Amino acid sequence: MxxxxxxxxxxxxxxxxGRLTALDGVSANVPTGSIYGLMGPNGAGKTTFVRVMxxxxxxxxxxxxxxxxxxxxxxxxxxxxxxxxAALQPLWEWMKxxxxxxxxxxxYPQWNPEAVSSILSHVGIDPEMKIxxxxxxxxxxxxxxxxxxxxxxxxxxxxxxxxxDPMARREVLRNVIDAMHAxxxxxxxxxxxxxxxxxxxxxxxxxxxxxxxxxxxxxxxKAKVKRVRVExxxxxxxxxxxxxxxxxxxPGETSFTTxxxxxxxxxxxxxxxxxxxxxxxxxEDIFVHLAQAELRREAG
Amino acid sequence: xxxxxxxxxxxxxxxxxxxxxxxxxxxxxxxxxxxLPSVRELAARLLVNPNTVAKVYRDxxxxxxxxxxxxxxxxxxxxxxxxxxxxxxxxxxxxxxxVARDVHAFGLDDESALDLFRRVLKDExxxxxxxx
Numbered sequence: 001m002x003x004x005x006x007x008x009x010x011x012x013x014x015x016x017x018g019r020l021t022a023l024d025g026v027s028a029n030v031p032t033g034s035i036y037g038l039m040g041p042n043g044a045g046k047t048t049f050v051r052v053m054x055x056x057x058x059x060x061x062x063x064x065x066x067x068x069x070x071x072x073x074x075x076x077x078x079x080x081x082x083x084x085x086a087a088l089q090p091l092w093e094w095m096k097x098x099x100x101x102x103x104x105x106x107x108y109p110q111w112n113p114e115a116v117s118s119i120l121s122h123v124g125i126d127p128e129m130k131i132x133x134x135x136x137x138x139x140x141x142x143x144x145x146x147x148x149x150x151x152x153x154x155x156x157x158x159x160x161x162x163x164x165d166p167m168a169r170r171e172v173l174r175n176v177i178d179a180m181h182a183x184x185x186x187x188x189x190x191x192x193x194x195x196x197x198x199x200x201x202x203x204x205x206x207x208x209x210x211x212x213x214x215x216x217x218x219x220x221x222k223a224k225v226k227r228v229r230v231e232x233x234x235x236x237x238x239x240x241x242x243x244x245x246x247x248x249x250x251p252g253e254t255s256f257t258t259x260x261x262x263x264x265x266x267x268x269x270x271x272x273x274x275x276x277x278x279x280x281x282x283x284e285d286i287f288v289h290l291a292q293a294e295l296r297r298e299a300g
Numbered sequence: 301x302x303x304x305x306x307x308x309x310x311x312x313x314x315x316x317x318x319x320x321x322x323x324x325x326x327x328x329x330x331x332x333x334x335x336l337p338s339v340r341e342l343a344a345r346l347l348v349n350p351n352t353v354a355k356v357y358r359d360x361x362x363x364x365x366x367x368x369x370x371x372x373x374x375x376x377x378x379x380x381x382x383x384x385x386x387x388x389x390x391x392x393x394x395x396x397x398x399v400a401r402d403v404h405a406f407g408l409d410d411e412s413a414l415d416l417f418r419r420v421l422k423d424e425x426x427x428x429x430x431x432x
Binding site: 033034035170173174177178181195196198199200201202218219222231275279280281282283284 | 305307308309310311312313314339340343344347348349350351352401405
């Protein structure tokens with residue numbers, strides 16, 4: 001179905017708006033069947049990336065392949081197989097929910113009205129309601145139902161959870177997990193709530209100022225990025241390993257963050273009167289750490 | 301069992317689920333033959349990636365704690381009860397190791413540490429009213 005195992009592959013993808021470079025040589029690989037979290041500070045290029053995948057924007061340079069199709073040359077083949085939900089997406093306010101989903105269904109030969117109704121009824125949305133009468137959370141669910149009714153192989157959720165209350169966020173996530181779990185389906189999700197990302201993503205990419213500074217499985221990332229704290233003799237200065245960041249020293253104690261942790265590293269710090277403590281970092285800590293390191297690198 | 305996941309915790313979600321399942325078996329909350337939710341159900345209930353749940357089930361099956369019956373689902377393995385004893389020891393050993401490291405770091409001698417542990421054991425005995 002997909003072609004080399006990747007739902008999305010980009011090569012040196014660059015998008016400029018006048019003098020602003022929104023995407024700067026991004027080579028991303030989103031594995032088929034993954035839930036991929038594209039993270040980054042505001043203005044990092046996440047939404048631009050999603051819009052290029054939808055061929056709503058065309059690349060300035062480089063290329064992008066979605067489900068094996070080139071996004072510029074075969075936009076229709078791409079659009080047929082992906083679903084898209086954006087934050088505060090405009091909907092047809094005057095339509096009833098039933099009319100809205102029927103309308104969306106008419107665009108796709110493989111539309112599954114039962115799947116859509118079951119999502120709506122599960123959260124108590126009456127198909128006879130007008131769109132304008134829906135709460136923000138209900139609108140998000142309606143948008144999601146409409147985006148997955150054609151059984152897409154790839155779902156793009158662009159800030160789709162932003163601004164929702166925790167209940168609505170959970171309901172959207174539950175439906176994403178439930179609907180997309182079927183073999184081979186891929187989800188790319190962008191957003192600010194790192195805790196949500198940490199729950200459901202197995203792959204993450206970090207965009208900072210248009211550059212993809214890191215792409216990894218979440219497990220590998222957590223195994224490699226650690227905070228190390230060493231209690232040692234007061235009169236000794238510990239030599240920091242290469243690439244150590246955010247080092248803090250007090251007499252008898254040294255701590256630092258490393259993005260390249262290994263058992264041999266902690267072994268090299270150990271000693272008879274020492275205590276080496278290795279702490280896992282949450283995705284949020286890792287995220288802040290990477291963003292700061294990148295911005296510092298740029299400034300220096 | 302399996303009430304909640306803390307995504308902000310530094311403990312990976314995979315480990316949180318694994319430990320909760322192991323604890324439930326060790327404590328006898330889950331008994332041999334009990335059926336577990338499907339991967340999809342559990343993922344949707346805990347709001348975690350289904351691949352993570354699938355990996356937990358796969359690894360615990362390899363360890364002999366779970367068994368999958370084709371077409372029926374995933375169950376606590378028949379010999380999980382025998383394993384529960386080993387499991388209890390393993391969990392306790394892990395936690396005691398952490399305490400032992402602190403004992404050494406604080407420079408406490410073995411006898412004082414053991415005394416302290418006996419006292420805590422007594423304090424925490426189920427049924428004691430003045431337990432904090």
